[in-house]
Amino acid sequence: xxxxxxxxxxxSVFKGAPVxxxxxxxxxxxPELFWYVQYSRQRLQLLLRHISRESIKGFTADLxxxxxxxHLKKPFAQEEDSAMYYCxxxxxxxxxxxxxxxxxxxxxx
Amino acid sequence: xxxxxxxxxxxxKRTGEKVFLECVQDMDHENMFWYxxxxxLGLRLIYFSYDVKMKEKGDIPxxxxxxxxxxxRFSLIxxxxxxxxxxxxxxxxxxxxxxxxGEQFFGPGTRLTVL
Numbered sequence: 469x470x471x472x473x474x475x476x477x478x479x480s481v482f483k484g485a486p487v488x489x490x491x492x493x494x495x496x497x498x499p500e501l502f503w504y505v506q507y508s509r510q511r512l513q514l515l516l517r518h519i520s521r522e523s524i525k526g527f528t529a530d531l532x533x534x535x536x537x538x539h540l541k542k543p544f545a546q547e548e549d550s551a552m553y554y555c556x557x558x559x560x561x562x563x564x565x566x567x568x569x570x571x572x573x574x575x576x577x
Numbered sequence: 578x579x580x581x582x583x584x585x586x587x588x589x590k591r592t593g594e595k596v597f598l599e600c601v602q603d604m605d606h607e608n609m610f611w612y613x614x615x616x617x618l619g620l621r622l623i624y625f626s627y628d629v630k631m632k633e634k635g636d637i638p639x640x641x642x643x644x645x646x647x648x649x650r651f652s653l654i655x656x657x658x659x660x661x662x663x664x665x666x667x668x669x670x671x672x673x674x675x676x677x678x679g680e681q682f683f684g685p686g687t688r689l690t691v692l
Contacts, residue, residue, distance in 0.1 A: 512683040569619040
């Protein structure tokens with residue numbers, strides 16, 4: 469069965485510092501990976517997906533199939549990046565998502 | 578914009594009560610999902626549905642059932658609520674596997690407390 473692991477429950481960084489959220493997965497097929505974000509008092513929403521290969525709000529994520537990782541990075545964190553972040557995996561040709569345990573990011577001024 | 582609404586933001590029930598959580602989406606999505614969200618455990622899938630009257634168990638279906646009589650509405654039922662079902666419940670919907678399949682749109686959540 470597929471599994472998504474986010475090893476850090478909490479990441480605390482200062483404004484302007486780089487931030488990297490780790491995500492590792494186990495899946496035997498060819499997965500699709502996502503990052504979802506939940507800001508305070510807002511609903512969970514998609515941040516980015518690996519097939520788009522785009523930068524959203526300064527965040528990027530690269531799928532590394534050799535290391536089975538999909539880490540989320542931003543070179544200069546902003547206070548508005550403080551939120552809960554979830555990594556998620558979708559099986560090939562499936563509709564379900566498997567989520568990791570989440571990482572809370574706190575960006576201090 | 579996709580709109581997913583849930584019937585209650587906060588709910589307090591007693592042990593043994595039957596509880597209904599309702600979810601409605603307005604974008605004609607085929608797929609609908611119920612998750613519970615707990616600190617440190619992330620989102621865990623309870624049940625999902627890919628069509629009217631169709632349902633499939635997720636990872637933690639025990640103690641729950643679902644109903645999908647209309648495409649836009651997906652209900653989660655706790656047959657006999659227990660204290661370990663105290664949680665945040667999230668509903669989501671997504672289109673079919675073609676096109677934007679994979680992106681799920683979430684409701685605001687229902688925080689259920691079982692006393």
